[in-house]
Amino acid sequence: MNDTNRERQKNPSGLRSQSPREDRPRGDAGAGGGRDAIVIEAPPDKGGGNWGRRAFGRTVAFLSPSLLLVVWELLARWGAIDERLFSRPSLILGTLLPLLRSGELLSHIAVSLQRIVLGFLAGAAPGVILGLSMGLFPPLRAWLMPLVSSTFPIPKLAIMPLILIVFGLGEASKVFTIGIGVFYLVLINSMTGVLSIEPIYLDVAKTFGASKKDFYLTVAIPGSLPMIFAGLKLGMGTALLLIVAAEMSAAQAGVGWMVWRAYDMFDIERMFSALLTLAVLGYLLAILLETIERKVIPWKEK
Amino acid sequence: MEGKVDAVLKRRTDAGMDRVAVGERSAVGWSRSPALPPGVSVKISGLTKEFDMGDRSVVAIDRLDLAVRDGEFLCIVGPSGCGKTTLIRTIAGLETQTNGTIWMKPPANRRPLTAMVFQTDSVFPWMTVEDNVGYGLKMQGVSKSDRDAKVQSLLRVTGLEKFGKSYPHQLSGGMRQRVNVARAFAADPEILLMDEPFGLLDEQNRMILQKELMDIWRESRKTTLFITHSVDEAILLGDRILVMTAHPGRVKEIIDIDIPRPRDLITLRGDARFISLYKQVWALLSEEVLRSRAQETPHS
Numbered sequence: 286m287n288d289t290n291r292e293r294q295k296n297p298s299g300l301r302s303q304s305p306r307e308d309r310p311r312g313d314a315g316a317g318g319g320r321d322a323i324v325i326e327a328p329p330d331k332g333g334g335n336w337g338r339r340a341f342g343r344t345v346a347f348l349s350p351s352l353l354l355v356v357w358e359l360l361a362r363w364g365a366i367d368e369r370l371f372s373r374p375s376l377i378l379g380t381l382l383p384l385l386r387s388g389e390l391l392s393h394i395a396v397s398l399q400r401i402v403l404g405f406l407a408g409a410a411p412g413v414i415l416g417l418s419m420g421l422f423p424p425l426r427a428w429l430m431p432l433v434s435s436t437f438p439i440p441k442l443a444i445m446p447l448i449l450i451v452f453g454l455g456e457a458s459k460v461f462t463i464g465i466g467v468f469y470l471v472l473i474n475s476m477t478g479v480l481s482i483e484p485i486y487l488d489v490a491k492t493f494g495a496s497k498k499d500f501y502l503t504v505a506i507p508g509s510l511p512m513i514f515a516g517l518k519l520g521m522g523t524a525l526l527l528i529v530a531a532e533m534s535a536a537q538a539g540v541g542w543m544v545w546r547a548y549d550m551f552d553i554e555r556m557f558s559a560l561l562t563l564a565v566l567g568y569l570l571a572i573l574l575e576t577i578e579r580k581v582i583p584w585k586e587k
Numbered sequence: 588m589e590g591k592v593d594a595v596l597k598r599r600t601d602a603g604m605d606r607v608a609v610g611e612r613s614a615v616g617w618s619r620s621p622a623l624p625p626g627v628s629v630k631i632s633g634l635t636k637e638f639d640m641g642d643r644s645v646v647a648i649d650r651l652d653l654a655v656r657d658g659e660f661l662c663i664v665g666p667s668g669c670g671k672t673t674l675i676r677t678i679a680g681l682e683t684q685t686n687g688t689i690w691m692k693p694p695a696n697r698r699p700l701t702a703m704v705f706q707t708d709s710v711f712p713w714m715t716v717e718d719n720v721g722y723g724l725k726m727q728g729v730s731k732s733d734r735d736a737k738v739q740s741l742l743r744v745t746g747l748e749k750f751g752k753s754y755p756h757q758l759s760g761g762m763r764q765r766v767n768v769a770r771a772f773a774a775d776p777e778i779l780l781m782d783e784p785f786g787l788l789d790e791q792n793r794m795i796l797q798k799e800l801m802d803i804w805r806e807s808r809k810t811t812l813f814i815t816h817s818v819d820e821a822i823l824l825g826d827r828i829l830v831m832t833a834h835p836g837r838v839k840e841i842i843d844i845d846i847p848r849p850r851d852l853i854t855l856r857g858d859a860r861f862i863s864l865y866k867q868v869w870a871l872l873s874e875e876v877l878r879s880r881a882q883e884t885p886h887s
Contacts, residue, residue, distance in 0.1 A: 485705060485707060492679050492780075493726045493770075493774060494699050494723070504711070584714075586756045
């Protein structure tokens with residue numbers, strides 16, 4: 286009895302969420318001859334363990350949006366929500382599929398994707414460089430931080446008219462709108478990345494005779510990479526938010542433009558198709574960034 | 588190289604005690620300084636370190652004098668807050684003294700003057716074990732192939748050869764501290780500084796690493812300053828033990844450990860000489876610990 290108990294205690298699949306002590310009798314009073322013992326048993330094996338948990342996670346990740354679609358469909362069919370305003374998944378699919386098959390959607394995606402990527406790069410590259418520099422050089426930080434802090438909270442939508450005046454109605458204004466949104470997030474995160482490097486690593490670099498340049502290359506930049514990537518991921522999210530704003534005016538194509546155009550025409554199904562496309566696009570770009578992150582930061586703990 | 592010399596000079600900026608030697612920029616010229624007697628690797632005279640705490644200043648080290656012999660393993664014990672760490676950080680060039688002079692034997696060719704093993708986890712998480720161990724060499728400008736040979740031999744000695752390509756987060760705490768020690772030895776400094784390197788390890792790991800440290804050290808006989816809070820460890824490892832006074836830190840006494848090497852903690856514990864040394868060190872140390880407790884005031 287004791288031995289089997291011990292073996293089961295070792296069983297790693299016993300989930301921690303359930304204390305084995307609570308749901309077991311703490312002593313078998315009055316059980317015949319032998320002395321009473323407090324029995325501590327491992328919870329029964331629920332099977333699967335780590336693998337089971339991951340499979341569960343994957344299933345739920347698929348189930349929860351599907352369930353939402355089913356509920357949406359049913360509510361619309363029962364008339365609980367106004368189909369003219371909210372449409373329903375089957376109708377949206379009926380619009381989305383032909384759009385996809387004709388290649389029209391893909392051409393809009395290509396236009397938007399180009400703007401997102403250019404804007405992202407235009408914002409992220411100076412954001413990383415300036416952020417790192419501000420983290421490394423206190424005088425630069427002292428000079429620029431007040432400017433960053435005061436201009437960061439200005440809503441990007443509020444400066445859209447200004448952007449249009451300065452950059453015109455072409456691509457430049459759209460790329461800039463996205464770029465400026467990405468820029469701040471990447472800058473602030475990169476700077477914080479440098480500033481939050483453990484001081485002990487500075488001591489190590491110093492004791493081993495690292496020059497300033499060595500210090501930047503072997504400690505400051507690699508040490509701040511995790512934060513830089515956090516900024517890039519946030520920036521990518523913002524880029525997708527801003528594409529819709531950037532394509533609101535003075536655009537002839539793009540997924541964001543599709544949303545506004547469909548709204549003008551009151552083509553709800555088309556609008557939802559564009560929104561859905563944006564959601565999928567955002568999801569795929571996030572996966573892309575995470576894949577790059579795993580390659581660039583192999584030391585990052587999961 | 589230029590940066591190195593500057594670091595040395597910084598450690599010697601003082602109240603004008605040694606201006607002549609300060610003027611000599613080359614390390615070779617420096618060794619000719621009459622201030623360093625033969626057989627001495629580090630000479631410290633009147634070393635004072637004050638920390639500016641805004642409204643008041645705290646004296647961490649007060650007019651400390653010390654001569655570290657060439658090739659000796661000097662263990663430093665003292666109550667917490669007595670300035671042990673400040674002392675070796677000043678020698679390492681991580682702090683600048685308020686007053687006093689430190690003379691150090693200049694290293695031959697391009698080897699660094701000091702290397703330090705820290706108490707806390709200081710292995711770079713973004714470098715593989717190999718790159719961590721070779722870091723000091725890389726900073727000295729040693730070529731990749733020369734570096735590799737040395738790194739591999741140290742990985743073998745410290746039992747890390749299978750982990751060369753691993754990242755620190757894949758290693759246990761004891762393993763990471765091995766990397767830390769290997770990194771300092773790989774740099775091949777003139778003077779090795781160790782600040783309670785095994786203080787945070789569990790006892791089993793500590794005993795294994797102490798033995799490994801002794802194995803590596805016996806081969807190089809590097810001048811080593813080793814801070815510890817364990818009297819056992821100090822007697823096991825040291826040629827001499829420096830007992831520091833409670834805050835502010837000064838030299839209370841230096842005790843010779845005349846037990847032949849190699850030493851083994853298990854046999855040492857039954858050894859009469861070990862017991863008497865232990866009592867002697869502990870008597871000095873406990874006096875200072877009690878004194879430092881009497882000094883303690885509630886934090887405002």
